[in-house]
Amino acid sequence: MEESSGENVKLVKRTKEEKKLLRKQIKASHTLLKHEGINTVSLPTKSLVVANGGLGNGVSREQLQDVLRESGCVESLLMPPCKPYAFVTYGSVEDAQRAHTSLNGRQLHCQGQGVTLYLSFVEKVGCESEVSTQLPPGLKVLEEFVSPEEEARLLDSIDWASPNDVVTAQKALKHRRVKHYGYEFRYDNNNVDKDKPLPGGLPQVCDAVLERCLWENHIEVRPDQLTINQYEPGQGIPPHVDTHSAFEDTILSLSLGAKTVMDFRHPDGRSVAVVLPARSLLVMKGESRYLWTHGITPRKFDMVPACDSATPQMVTSDPGDLTLSKRATRTSFTFRKVRRSPCQCAYPSACDSQRAPTTPGAPALPRDDGDASRLETRYVHQVYEQIASHFSSTRHSPWPRVGDFLRSLPPGAVLADVGCGNGKYLGVNPDLWAVGCDRSCSLVQICADRGFQAFVSDALRVPLRDGVCDACISIAVIHHFSTQERRLAAVNELIRLLKPGGRALIYVWAMEQEYNKQRSKYLKEKDPKSDDRDGPSPEPMTDNTLGHGQGDAGNDDACLAQGQPKLTVHTNRTAFTSQDLLVPWHRKGGASKVSDTSDESKLPESDPVFHRYYHVFCEGELEDLCRKVKNITIQTSYHDQGNWCVIVEKTL
Numbered sequence: 001m002e003e004s005s006g007e008n009v010k011l012v013k014r015t016k017e018e019k020k021l022l023r024k025q026i027k028a029s030h031t032l033l034k035h036e037g038i039n040t041v042s043l044p045t046k047s048l049v050v051a052n053g054g055l056g057n058g059v060s061r062e063q064l065q066d067v068l069r070e071s072g073c074v075e076s077l078l079m080p081p082c083k084p085y086a087f088v089t090y091g092s093v094e095d096a097q098r099a100h101t102s103l104n105g106r107q108l109h110c111q112g113q114g115v116t117l118y119l120s121f122v123e124k125v126g127c128e129s130e131v132s133t134q135l136p137p138g139l140k141v142l143e144e145f146v147s148p149e150e151e152a153r154l155l156d157s158i159d160w161a162s163p164n165d166v167v168t169a170q171k172a173l174k175h176r177r178v179k180h181y182g183y184e185f186r187y188d189n190n191n192v193d194k195d196k197p198l199p200g201g202l203p204q205v206c207d208a209v210l211e212r213c214l215w216e217n218h219i220e221v222r223p224d225q226l227t228i229n230q231y232e233p234g235q236g237i238p239p240h241v242d243t244h245s246a247f248e249d250t251i252l253s254l255s256l257g258a259k260t261v262m263d264f265r266h267p268d269g270r271s272v273a274v275v276l277p278a279r280s281l282l283v284m285k286g287e288s289r290y291l292w293t294h295g296i297t298p299r300k301f302d303m304v305p306a307c308d309s310a311t312p313q314m315v316t317s318d319p320g321d322l323t324l325s326k327r328a329t330r331t332s333f334t335f336r337k338v339r340r341s342p343c344q345c346a347y348p349s350a351c352d353s354q355r356a357p358t359t360p361g362a363p364a365l366p367r368d369d370g371d372a373s374r375l376e377t378r379y380v381h382q383v384y385e386q387i388a389s390h391f392s393s394t395r396h397s398p399w400p401r402v403g404d405f406l407r408s409l410p411p412g413a414v415l416a417d418v419g420c421g422n423g424k425y426l427g428v429n430p431d432l433w434a435v436g437c438d439r440s441c442s443l444v445q446i447c448a449d450r451g452f453q454a455f456v457s458d459a460l461r462v463p464l465r466d467g468v469c470d471a472c473i474s475i476a477v478i479h480h481f482s483t484q485e486r487r488l489a490a491v492n493e494l495i496r497l498l499k500p501g502g503r504a505l506i507y508v509w510a511m512e513q514e515y516n517k518q519r520s521k522y523l524k525e526k527d528p529k530s531d532d533r534d535g536p537s538p539e540p541m542t543d544n545t546l547g548h549g550q551g552d553a554g555n556d557d558a559c560l561a562q563g564q565p566k567l568t569v570h571t572n573r574t575a576f577t578s579q580d581l582l583v584p585w586h587r588k589g590g591a592s593k594v595s596d597t598s599d600e601s602k603l604p605e606s607d608p609v610f611h612r613y614y615h616v617f618c619e620g621e622l623e624d625l626c627r628k629v630k631n632i633t634i635q636t637s638y639h640d641q642g643n644w645c646v647i648v649e650k651t652l
């Protein structure tokens with residue numbers, strides 16, 4: 001052993017830190033392989049993958065470039081949109097090696113958060129998931145459609161201070177504020193009252209713009225409905241298709257004040273991020289209007305092309321040329337023509353005019369916490385009691401990555417599985433002190449019968465002391481809470497159980513059932529009656545039912561006071577059409593143990609179908625929820641077979 005002279009102690013300490021760094025770097029490259037399919041190599045090459053140095057972590061191109069240039073000449077820097085990593089290629093292997101030695105473990109401060117860079121050599125750069133560079137068919141973005149003076153005039157004309165005038169219907173939504181002219185667009189039924197025009201029609205200040213749209217043939221008839229949306233940084237609009245039965249084909253949207261990025265998604269999973277510069281006009285027609293969803297992800301920064309080239313780039317696709325752009329207040333004027341007869345478009349899967357009416361008696365979205373709790377009692381808790389044994393018989397194999405997490409915990413660690421179901425995770429790592437809880441007595445009884453420790457508890461109030469757990473898991477649970485407040489409360493409760501340094505793994509079902517061009521197992525199974533999603537599973541968006549979510553309904557809009565929108569009944573093994581829905585469970589084999597009195601969630605005798613409430617999460621939503629929780633950091637987030645997943649660590 002070394003003498004404990006001052007010098008040696010320092011030496012030993014440095015070695016320890018180096019070892020720790022190496023461990024973290026190896027861990028980062030494992031994560032890249034597992035979650036992103038990126039292979040790292042140990043022999044030096046000219047290219048490196050920079051874990052945590054991605055746009056998705058809030059690192060800007062300029063910031064990363066400055067750091068990387070310290071080590072040599074940077075040949076290229078690829079920053080794929082929304083990803084937590086970047087690829088750098090140096091002019092020589094020596095430069096890359098220098099970066100590998102000096103930048104590993106480097107801390108950056110971005111958007112108020114610290115990130116640590118880990119670099120590993122790679123043989124090839126780039127990512128599997130190519131983003132389309134083509135605009136959705138029927139979509140146009142016309143730059144500089146209005147002059148700065150016209151923009152100022154339009155913006156000045158909006159009087160947000162008089163919310164109760166009779167000409168407009170003004171609403172403060174949780175994620176933006178809106179005003180309607182001509183007809184009120186109602187977020188409760190995602191439609192307009194066609195017999196109740198608002199007095200005054202469209203404001204005169206829009207005349208010149210509309211004349212130009214007619215003159216240039218962007219529209220054939222003059223719009224009679226205007227919605228003004230105003231978004232502060234961090235706000236957005238959920239993905240939706242404007243209700244077919246409400247409006248005619250062409251939809252125009254004028255962007256004023258600041259640019260933003262609008263995400264378009266095809267039901268097959270393709271997505272295109274379109275930059276909408278200030279003073280541009282978006283024209284949505286045909287396929288882009290009827291079939292693709294559009295939405296604005298609530299965030300404070302967008303990923304946009306870095307160079308101000310002469311040819312304007314509308315589609316944020318080239319990872320070699322992306323950077324962050326800070327959002328500012330954006331105001332949009334969306335002009336539409338109210339439809340007077342049923343829509344006969346060529347996209348029946350997305351057309352509410354061409355769809356059978358929804359299930360009578362379907363419940364509505366909750367208006368308040370009381371509603372939410374009643375909805376969950378009926379459409380979550382009671383259903384699980386009724387389907388417990390059949391449900392349990394379909395839930396045997398642990399999802400691989402949940403297993404990996406459990407096996408990564410040290411022997412003797414205390415684990416709580418909140419919402420443990422039939423206990424399929426409680427025995428995965430026999431070296432843990434594992435305890436489960438679930439809201440369903442029948443499922444807890446199944447755990448006990450299998451020799452596991454479990455108790456009945458609501459995930460919002462777990463009867464365990466603060467900080468008793470080294471780890472917690474919440475697998476396919478939080479999507480059963482029907483308001484954002486309740487989903488947040490469930491995450492808070494999970495974190496409360498963790499000791500500082502403890503980690504939690506959360507899985508929720510994803511709106512996107514196709515990701516990186518891969519369809520989830522859930523989608524791949526063909527039988528729509530089968531809901532045995534005994535494996536993680538997500539999905540792309542296809543059609544749209546009556547619940548469109550324009551009104552942030554899925555995000556608990558405050559404006560849904562009178563008459564909430566009804567929840568749609570999902571067709572299993574198809575893409576989700578809205579974020580809040582009822583997923584049918586077809587019970588096979590044997591009668592229910594629990595008598596169901598007059599339960600609407602149970603349909604005809606012969607084929608017992610039960611409906612479970614779900615809120616499926618959009619990309620980024622789970623992370624956003626976690627960011628609202630104090631004293632945690634997100635260690636990793638990923639998409640796993642149709643689920644959004646995070647691992648968070650408690651810091652304090």
Ligand SMILES: O=C(O)CCC(=O)C(=O)O
Pocket residue numbers: 227229237242253254294332334550
């Ligand atoms: O803000 C925008 O440009 C789009 C608004 C929108 O999609 C809507 O109100 O339906």
Ligand SMILES: [Fe+2]
Pocket residue numbers: 240241242294550
């Ligand atoms: Fe829209």
Ligand SMILES: [Zn+2]
Pocket residue numbers: 244245290343344345346347350351352353
């Ligand atoms: Zn239609």
